[in-house]
Amino acid sequence: MKKVLFTIFAVGGLLTHGTMQAQEDYVKFGGAVRYNIHDKSWNDDKTDPQFTWDTWRLNVDARTAGVDLSFEYRFYPVDNSHFLHHGWLGYGFNEDLYMKLGVSQVPFGITKFASHSWWFQIPYYVGLEDDYDMGIKFDYTGIENLTLNIAYFHQPEPKGSPNYAARYSYDITPSENASLKETSQFNIRAAYNLSDDWEIGLSGQFGSNYNSVLDESEASNAFAAHVVGNFGNGFNFKGEYISYDFGAKDNAGNDLAAVQMGAYGYDYNVAAKADIWVAGLAYSIPVEWGPISNIQPYIDYSVITKAEEGFHNSEHFVPGFLVTAGSIYTYVDWAFGKNNAG
Numbered sequence: 001m002k003k004v005l006f007t008i009f010a011v012g013g014l015l016t017h018g019t020m021q022a023q024e025d026y027v028k029f030g031g032a033v034r035y036n037i038h039d040k041s042w043n044d045d046k047t048d049p050q051f052t053w054d055t056w057r058l059n060v061d062a063r064t065a066g067v068d069l070s071f072e073y074r075f076y077p078v079d080n081s082h083f084l085h086h087g088w089l090g091y092g093f094n095e096d097l098y099m100k101l102g103v104s105q106v107p108f109g110i111t112k113f114a115s116h117s118w119w120f121q122i123p124y125y126v127g128l129e130d131d132y133d134m135g136i137k138f139d140y141t142g143i144e145n146l147t148l149n150i151a152y153f154h155q156p157e158p159k160g161s162p163n164y165a166a167r168y169s170y171d172i173t174p175s176e177n178a179s180l181k182e183t184s185q186f187n188i189r190a191a192y193n194l195s196d197d198w199e200i201g202l203s204g205q206f207g208s209n210y211n212s213v214l215d216e217s218e219a220s221n222a223f224a225a226h227v228v229g230n231f232g233n234g235f236n237f238k239g240e241y242i243s244y245d246f247g248a249k250d251n252a253g254n255d256l257a258a259v260q261m262g263a264y265g266y267d268y269n270v271a272a273k274a275d276i277w278v279a280g281l282a283y284s285i286p287v288e289w290g291p292i293s294n295i296q297p298y299i300d301y302s303v304i305t306k307a308e309e310g311f312h313n314s315e316h317f318v319p320g321f322l323v324t325a326g327s328i329y330t331y332v333d334w335a336f337g338k339n340n341a342g
Helices: 122-126
Strands: 002-017 026-040 050-064 067-076 081-092 097-105 132-143 146-156 180-193 198-211 216-231 235-246 258-263 266-271 273-283 285-289 292-306 314-325 328-338
Touching: 122 235, 122 273, 122 292, 132 180, 180 216
Parallel strands: none
Antiparallel strands: 002 026, 002 328, 026 050, 050 067, 067 081, 081 097, 097 132, 132 146, 146 180, 180 198, 198 216, 216 235, 235 273, 258 266, 273 292, 285 292, 292 314, 314 328
16 A cells, blocks of 8 residues: 655634733634645546645634643544544643643653654554544653653543544444443653653553443553653654553443454454554754744654454654644655555
């Protein structure tokens, strides 16, 4: 499977009440639009390349009485779906401890992204990169060079439209033979700065997958080790190892070798137990070409090795480059996949 993708991502915002510098309380409205030109090798109807209006979104960020609010809702015309990206209330107890209540990013592995490209890396497609869930999270920075994240997520983020799989980040979704839902998830993440340029970290995730027909839950877990570094006057490296076991049973009480996951309105099957290896390298080149200020070529690669006998490995390889012009970001990607979800 091969994909070629050209993406324009434009971001804009409007401050409507006061300023963040002059007043403690503020409200800021913003948004973004994104367009794609893509050419898919598996299309046989001679319609490629195609131009699509991929995304538009609305953002609200505010503060009042020391409480922060951040909200983002996304619309995907190409997929006929729309859903919440995040929505949380935040409060800083002191300069070292900050709380987020609501739908926020799950602290696991490399954050915010384990990837450089538009396509993410394989962990995103199994709910382990840039995942968002509903719960409470605490960020602690009171130990020198160390960031600790501790969170409890009662459930996935709310579904959007048109179905349960209409969501930004991938979650386990109910199928005809397995009425499943993620619940009661605990996360802990520790990231240590070896220097200003290098971070290493460990993450653990412990939850359960509830079957409403059996009225039973099975334990689910994931572990990650990561490293992120800047070196050589412009290079950035991201490396990660993940091991997960999404314990789950079907409606007849049988252990599942694969679970159904979904996002953007679509479902597909994912190996219930596997290891993932991730590596990405990018190089930033400052330029002064009219509005263009930076060009960043990159290579992202990830592979998932599945525990179930007879399951084939999946690979994901994306060379490309990012062009930055103010708040306009253009990704030019060549995405190659083997045994991927398409």
